[in-house]
Amino acid sequence: MATPQPISFPPSRLQDESAFASMRAILAAIRNGERFLVCSHSRPDGDAIGSMLAIGMLLRQMGKWVDLVAADRIPTVYRNLPGAGEIRTAMRVRGLYDAAILLECDSLERTRLRGLERMFILNIDHHSSGKEFGQINWIDHRAASVGQLVHSLVKAAGAIVTPEMATCLYTTLLTDTGGFCYGGIQANTFTLAAELVQAGADPVHIARDVYFNNPFSKMLLLGKALSNLHRGPEREGPIAWLWVTHEDMVSTGSAEEDCEGVANYALSAAGIEAAVFLRELPERRIRLSLRSKGKINVAAIAATLGGGGHENAAGCSLDGPLQRATEEILTALRQAMEAVDSH
Numbered sequence: 001m002a003t004p005q006p007i008s009f010p011p012s013r014l015q016d017e018s019a020f021a022s023m024r025a026i027l028a029a030i031r032n033g034e035r036f037l038v039c040s041h042s043r044p045d046g047d048a049i050g051s052m053l054a055i056g057m058l059l060r061q062m063g064k065w066v067d068l069v070a071a072d073r074i075p076t077v078y079r080n081l082p083g084a085g086e087i088r089t090a091m092r093v094r095g096l097y098d099a100a101i102l103l104e105c106d107s108l109e110r111t112r113l114r115g116l117e118r119m120f121i122l123n124i125d126h127h128s129s130g131k132e133f134g135q136i137n138w139i140d141h142r143a144a145s146v147g148q149l150v151h152s153l154v155k156a157a158g159a160i161v162t163p164e165m166a167t168c169l170y171t172t173l174l175t176d177t178g179g180f181c182y183g184g185i186q187a188n189t190f191t192l193a194a195e196l197v198q199a200g201a202d203p204v205h206i207a208r209d210v211y212f213n214n215p216f217s218k219m220l221l222l223g224k225a226l227s228n229l230h231r232g233p234e235r236e237g238p239i240a241w242l243w244v245t246h247e248d249m250v251s252t253g254s255a256e257e258d259c260e261g262v263a264n265y266a267l268s269a270a271g272i273e274a275a276v277f278l279r280e281l282p283e284r285r286i287r288l289s290l291r292s293k294g295k296i297n298v299a300a301i302a303a304t305l306g307g308g309g310h311e312n313a314a315g316c317s318l319d320g321p322l323q324r325a326t327e328e329i330l331t332a333l334r335q336a337m338e339a340v341d342s343h
Contacts, residue, residue, distance in 0.1 A: 019138065022136070022138035022139075023153060025136045026138050026153065029099055029136055030059065030101075030122075030157075033064065033097075033098030034065060034098055035064070035065045035095075035098050036064055036066045036097055036100070036101055037067050037095070038055055038069070038101045039069050039070065039102055040052050040102065040103040040104060040111070041103075041104060041110045042071045042072050044074065044075070045075075045260060046077075046174065047104060047145045047176040048070075049074055049078045049081060049084065050147050050170075050171040050175075051103045051146045051150050053081055053083045053084065053087070054147060054150045055101060055103070055150050056068050057083065057165045058154050058165070062157060067093075068086055069089075069113065070087050070088075070090075071090070071111060072089065072256070073089050073257075075257035076213070076214075077213045078171070080213075081168055082164035082167055083168075091112070092114040092115045093115040099135075100122070102116075102121055102122070102123050102124070102134065103124050103125070103150075104130075105125065106125065106127065106129055106131045106308050107131060108133065121135050121136075124146060124150070125137075125146060126143040126145065127141070127310060128299045128300075128309075128311055129307075129308025142184075144192075145172040146172065147172025147176070148173065148189075148192060151192060161199040163200025166196040166199035166201040167201045167206060169192075169201070170196040170201035170203065170206055171206055173192065173193055174207065174210060175210060177189065178312070178313065179207075182310065182312040184310070215258060217252050217255065217258055218257075220253075221259070221262070224251075225242045225243065225262050228242050228244070230242065232334075238271050239274050239276075239337065240266040240269055240276075241266065241277070241326065242263075242265070242266050259279055259287075259289070262277045263275055267292075267293065273293050274290070274291065274293070274296055275292075277289040278322060278326060278329070280322050284321065285318070285319060286319070286321075288302075288316050288318060288329055290302055290313070290314045290333075292312045296333070296336040298312065299314040301333065302315060304332070305328075305329075
């Protein structure tokens with residue numbers, strides 16, 4: 001196999017030699033292979049889907065064979081992304097691949113895909129809860145989205161950022177920064193956004209598809225959730241929470257994807273610093289979406305409960321019933337808020 005050529009890369013994009021070396025190792029593995037599987041986490045969001053599609057486009061430009069697989073279907077708001085129909089939904093992956101590229105996962109289990117256990121794993125992540133479980137790991141917490149890392153890979157490979165690829169990568173930035181609202185955004189976030197627009201991404205069209213294309217079932221579910229919106233007394237700090245039951249999901253005809261973003265409505269209230277959305281699953285487990293305006297690190301809280309994510313957006317699951325899970329997460333949020341206020 002050909003020896004990878006040395007790569008020059010702007011230090012503003014990859015700020016330390018360790019991350020640069022990891023990226024080079026990922027690129028070398030791609031250059032030296034022929035067949036690749038690309039996956040991301042279950043319940044894929046805009047960053048997961050946009051990154052999968054963009055890296056699939058990169059691999060094809062490099063003359064590679066690639067399969068894109070997710071355990072759950074693509075949410076409605078992302079089905080207009082270029083190539084979205086190429087992502088296959090399955091619970092098990094089979095076939096001979098030189099490597100499986102996993103995007104923003106902290107473990108194989110996060111994909112909910114069976115069959116990855118014996119594969120050579122290229123792990124690319126940007127979450128603060130990211131773990132080095134792959135044979136080659138590239139984890140850069142400073143990236144605004146894993147799509148930003150994929151863009152770095154595209155540029156390092158000397159590939160072309162097509163309008164279709166730019167559309168997918170811009171979607172990763174828009175959604176994983178909460179519409180450029182979350183903390184951790186840097187000047188190079190907007191530099192990249194500008195580059196992607198220049199490459200053919202239409203920011204207005206993408207924003208309309210993501211934020212003004214919701215199924216009616218989601219709007220009905222949001223009504224249920226907002227009717228359960230609560231804010232703690234002053235002594236408990238600026239925390240808000242809301243929830244839906246499994247019966248609410250059934251009565252509104254809602255799918256799992258309809259829950260994306262609901263927590264942001266609680267966080268958007270004036271004076272609220274942290275919020276949580278709780279959803280009761282059919283088996284009565286409770287899935288939590290945590291959000292923060294930056295005062296506390298919700299990824300750290302989620303990690304103690306078996307989950308993970310970003311400092312301002314994270315998730316985990318707890319045992320039910322709903323009231324017990326609510327009390328547990330509120331206790332954790334209050335303690336975190338008290339610790340911050342005491343310093």
